[in-house]
Amino acid sequence: MMRTIPYLSVGAATFAAFTGLLAWLALHGFVSAESLELTGKGIAARDGAMTLREFALIFPPLPNLASLAIQWGVSPAIPAPAIASAAIVGTLAVLWIRSFVQAGYAWSTAIFMATALICGPAFLSLACEGPSAPMLALGAWLMGSTAFRLRARANIVDLMGFSASLAYLALCHPFAAFIVLGFAPFIVLVLPPQVTSDSMIGGYLAVLFPVALVLGGAAYVSWIFTLDPLGLFRLLSARSGDLGFDGLSGGDMSYVRSGPLAAWPAYALLVLLNAPVLLGGLRLMRRRLPRAMPLVALIAAVPLGGMLADVLGFSFPMLLMVAPLTGFAAAAVAVLPLEEQRPILVLLLVAAGALGSAATLRLAPDAETPQWVAAMAGRQVETIAIAEHDLGAALRGRNDVLIDALSSPGILAGRASARGLVVPLSAGFEMTRLSRRPATRYIAVSSADSYRRERDAVHAIFPTLYASGLPGYARIYDHLGWRVYERLQLADGG
Amino acid sequence: MSRWWIRADVFSRALAAYHGLPFVRLADGEPDADLLNAADVDVYLQNLVIPWRRRDGVLQLATCEPGPKMLLFARARWGAAIEFVVASKFDIIEAVQRRFSADLSHGAVHELEETDPEMSARRVISRGQAIAMYLMVTALAAGLAFEPLATIITLNALLTLFYFGSFVFKGVLVWAGGIGQLASARAIDAEVRLLRDEDLPTFSILVPMFREPDVLPILVRALRNLNYPLAKLDVKIVLEESDHETIEAARALHLEPIFEIIIVPPSQPQTKPKACNYALRFARGEFLVIYDAEDKPEPDQLRKVVAAFRRAPASTACIQCRLNYFNSRENWLTRIFTLDYSLWFDLMLPGLQKLGAPIPLGGTSNHFRIAVLRELHAWDPFNVTEDADLGVRLAQRGYSVGVIDSTTFEEANCSIANWIRQRSRWIKGYMQTMLVHSRRPVKLARAIGPLGVTSFVFFIGGTALSGLLNPLCWGIFLLWFATSTTSLSPLFPPVLLYFSLVNLIAGNGLFIYLMMIAPFRRRWTGLTPWALTVFGYWVLLSIAAYKALGQLIFKPFYWEKTDHGLSTHTKREAALAVASDARTRSQGAVAPASP
Structure with missing residues (x-):
């Protein structure tokens, strides 16, 4: 117990500090699109607007379920995504410091290194946007740590931990699934030779089966509910560009669209900037090369994952890659041989990573980076998902609204309630879908030019509604790609 | 001598x-x-x-x-x-x-x-159990008559909970069992190196056999190869009086005097535990182990056991060694059976030990403090998995069981019919054990605690129950899959449907995964892909479970004999053992046969 108290204190302090930071950002108007979306889903679940189908098809499930659980378990009033983020960042601090201390670093060095990793500006900005990125970093750290242990000890718990971390990664962010794919060819560098000597295929299967199970399970659930086993993945592919980023691009390097091979130098630069300790680790462990093999796999995983995502038509912000790299760096720090090297060298590499993180934020910002930087500096900003937020605010107090709020949960965050909305899969919505005649007082639809068009079920029913309106309905709202119509006679009578 | x-x-x-x-x-x-x-x-x-x-x-x-x-x-x-x-x-x-x-x-x-009649399986069902069963069946019938949908949904929910609990518990066990295994094995190895021959106690070894004369040389060779002073071995080859064939074969081997042949007079039930009880009276060791005739214990096993007993608290009454197969790659069945055994002995039993739950002992290679064994009146001759029953009885009396990293290699059943006979006996024994120890549920819960009860339910009851219930679940799934019928929808309210989906995907997936990693400890990763075919094995398990249920009702004490020596590997082993024996004699190390 006495040994856990310092770690618990560190966790609590980190949680408090990070919550304070999020409060500061919120005070200056910064609310990320991911937070808005998760909050909206929480509201939908609370108000019974989400059916089992929506629950089952939630992807990535872990950040969503974490924030839903907090909203249900603690209070619907608190900003669940922020609490989830803070809790995971606190957990990362505890786990990382503990692993560093167990590896032989002094407490002060361990705290400094964990702080440098977490407070690297790129990682910090991602963590402020929502729980996905810290969850990704946690998964990457678990994957890295268990990979090193598995290579060194060949223990069953390490094998389970390693394969579970891969499955966890696949559940915490779509990009993480590509990291796992990118990592797959290098699993041979993680498995101890005595394990693969009997059968390489068996070793691979034991590691990758949980990932296959998770993805196969997702396809099966998708098939059960939509009769389309690949529907979930198609949806993800369509949405990957705006997962938490609302489809807006940042700087020149924020999305790579010039082909996977051309992107390779950029990915390599990201590794060099954010995780120099991985590359330095290879040098430090040159005398224990068999044990260092997982380092090679970790270095290659993120760039290869990014390239695979590009090849398969998914486009993720490059900044996102900082999250797994930070986790890998933390895992590597704990295995570097201290008895042969001065800890200061490792510490310098970690500090260099924090500087690289700042450079990354400048070179490859995502859509929300400018607002985050401004809010951090104490300037007032507008949330990037302002369109959904404003629409939601405009719909406050209005009931009997036909709207696909489940595809744009930010609306619910702005409205603070799902009650009074007629959303997909409700009886009213399905009747409208079948009859193609609206029966609600209000109808909200997104622009045909908007990226939201693909997933807006109202737009699918009334493709010309946004542009031409409907007979008997008058436009009462038109702002940032959304329009709301109200039934005329009621409007007159009202 | x-x-x-x-x-x-x-x-x-x-x-x-x-x-x-x-x-x-x-x-x-x-x-x-x-x-x-x-x-x-x-x-x-x-x-x-x-x-x-x-x-x-x-x-x-x-x-x-x-x-x-x-x-x-x-x-x-x-x-x-x-x-x-x-x-x-x-x-x-x-x-x-x-x-x-x-x-x-x-x-x-x-x-x-x-x-202690309540602890004996002689009476299959006690009066209290019969009344409880009658009440349950009555309640079920009443439920089906008046509220059929609610009753079926309730049953469905219980079934779902059972499966969910079962796979979560087994996952936890495997994880817990893997923690600290290496350190424990190293500590015992270090202790073994410190043991001197003169400090070692007399070790009794019981080898109950019935109609298996061909495999006897394998065991004799394995015992001679044990790294333990032969003079401190007290080996009892336990044979049924009616088994003239094996008695002749044993005598023909002209075994050295550490091997004693104990002839068990005929009586009913003719079971292995009865034979062991009979032979136990003749045992003179401080510790006692049972080996099957075709067993090949690792040479340092007895030393490791002595070291483990010395390290363990006085309440440790038994050390269970791992069992595995020497003919694992003979055919599909032996491969899957090896995966099953590896999962059980290499991963799950260490987990039970770590959690302090009762351990259903395996059929052989369980090493007892002989005094405790006698105190507990040894094995129940009416229970056809007497070792599993004894494991629970030990836990009820406050004794614990340790598991160590030493393996006895056996012959994996390579014939499906023979396997079903063997497994049906095991499942029937688990049913008997479940019935015996649930006669006094409050006393049981007090004695072994909530974790022990969980283990008892999922490990002993669950093994039999899942074998019986699986065909029902597969039937429902196949019916829905083949016909896309919506008539089953009322039985699966949303939450239940979601849980059932989790069970179907995560539960089955986890069991397959556990089978996959089961051979990891032994580095037998060549067996891993075979775990994908485990569904066929589950079908066999269900067949065995229904056979076991039938036998529990009609022939509760009947001992389904497993034939040994069917494997080509065993035949080779036996030939090697005979040749080795002849070579040793020709070199003059063995004295002429004694009458």
Whole structure:
């Protein structure tokens, strides 16, 4: 117990500090699109607007379920995504410091290194946007740590931990699934030779089966509910560009669209900037090369994952890659041989990573980076998902609204309630879908030019509604790609 | 004598001459029946001394171990008016057997039942259990009559919970079992290196056999190869009196005197535990282990067990070693069976030990403190998985079981029909064990705690129950899959449907995954892909479960005999063992056969 108290204190302090930071950002108007979306889903679940189908098809499930659980378990009033983020960042601090201390670093060095990793500006900005990125970093750290242990000890718990971390990664962010794919060819560098000597295929299967199970399970659930086993993945592919980023691009390097091979130098630069300790680790462990093999796999995983995502038509912000790299760096720090090297060298590499993180934020910002930087500096900003937020605010107090709020949960965050909305899969919505005649007082639809068009079920029913309106309905709202119509006679009578 | 450098009778004669005592053959001069007391049988057998005659008021004791220690013991037991004659060890054992065969046989069958009837499987269902079952069936019938949908949904929910609990519990077990295994194994290895031969205790080994003469040489060779002083081994080859074939084969091997052949007189039930109970009376070791005839324990197993007992608290009554197969890659069945055994012994039992839950002991290679075994009245001859039952009884009495990293290799069943016979016996035994120990549920819960009860339910009850329920679940799934019927929808309210989906995907997936990683400890990753075919094995399990249920009702004590020696590997092993025996004899290390 006495040994856990310092770690618990560190966790609590980190949680408090990070919550304070999020409060500061919120005070200056910064609310990320991911937070808005998760909050909206929480509201939908609370108000019974989400059916089992929506629950089952939630992807990535872990950040969503974490924030839903907090909203249900603690209070619907608190900003669940922020609490989830803070809790995971606190957990990362505890786990990382503990692993560093167990590896032989002094407490002060361990705290400094964990702080440098977490407070690297790129990682910090991602963590402020929502729980996905810290969850990704946690998964990457678990994957890295268990990979090193598995290579060194060949223990069953390490094998389970390693394969579970891969499955966890696949559940915490779509990009993480590509990291796992990118990592797959290098699993041979993680498995101890005595394990693969009997059968390489068996070793691979034991590691990758949980990932296959998770993805196969997702396809099966998708098939059960939509009769389309690949529907979930198609949806993800369509949405990957705006997962938490609302489809807006940042700087020149924020999305790579010039082909996977051309992107390779950029990915390599990201590794060099954010995780120099991985590359330095290879040098430090040159005398224990068999044990260092997982380092090679970790270095290659993120760039290869990014390239695979590009090849398969998914486009993720490059900044996102900082999250797994930070986790890998933390895992590597704990295995570097201290008895042969001065800890200061490792510490310098970690500090260099924090500087690289700042450079990354400048070179490859995502859509929300400018607002985050401004809010951090104490300037007032507008949330990037302002369109959904404003629409939601405009719909406050209005009931009997036909709207696909489940595809744009930010609306619910702005409205603070799902009650009074007629959303997909409700009886009213399905009747409208079948009859193609609206029966609600209000109808909200997104622009045909908007990226939201693909997933807006109202737009699918009334493709010309946004542009031409409907007979008997008058436009009462038109702002940032959304329009709301109200039934005329009621409007007159009202 | 343990190496046949001298014959037992020659040695006994020499010993008599050395001590200046007469040598007698008890087969020619039977002990006086009036001097023998049934209550003293254990004294005779464990100390190898027996009252022989009375001459001029002096009691003559026949012993094979004359000396100061025996003198002190005998004086304390029978007073100062005693004198000794020397007889061979076998003469003494046979004399006791001849005189007390009926008493020993009765004790082997009825001791547990007579001392603690609630713990005996002699009665399949107690009155309380019968009433409880009647009430449950009545409630179910009433539910189906008045609220059929709600009743079926409730049953469905219970089923879902059972499966969910089962896979979560087994996942936790495997994880817990993997933590700290290496450190524990290293500590025992270090302790083994410190053991000196002279400090090692006498170790009794019981080898119950029935109609398996061909595999006997394998075991004899394996026991000779044990890294343990042969003179401190007390091996009992336990044979049924009706099994002339194996008795002849055992005698034909002309085994050295550390091997004693114990002939069990005929009585019902004719089960392995009854034979072991009978032989236990003859055991003289501090510890005792059971091996099957085709077993090949790792040479340092007994030393590891002694080291483990020394490291363990006094409450540790048994050390279970791992079991696995030497013919694992013979065919599909042996591969999957090996995965199953690896999962059970390498991953799950260490988990049970770590969590302090009762361990259903495996059929062989469980090493007991012999005193505890006798205190618990040994095995239940009416239970066909007597070891699993004994594991729960040990836990109920506050004893614990340790698991160590030493393997006994056996022959994996390579024939499906033979496998179903074996597995149906195991499942029937688990059903018996479940019924016996649920007779006093409150006492059980108090004795083994909530974790123990969870383990008991999922490990012992769950094994049998899942075998019975699986076909029902598969049937429902296949019906829905093939017909896309919506008639089942009312039985699956949303939450239940979601849980059922989790069970279907995560539960089955986890079980397959656990099978996949089961051979990891042994680095047998070549077996891993075969885990993908485990569904066929589950089908066989269900067939065995229904056979077991039928037998529980109609033939509860019937011992389904598993045939050994079917494997080509075993035949090769047997041939090697015979050749090795012949080679050793030709090199003169073994003395000429003794009559």
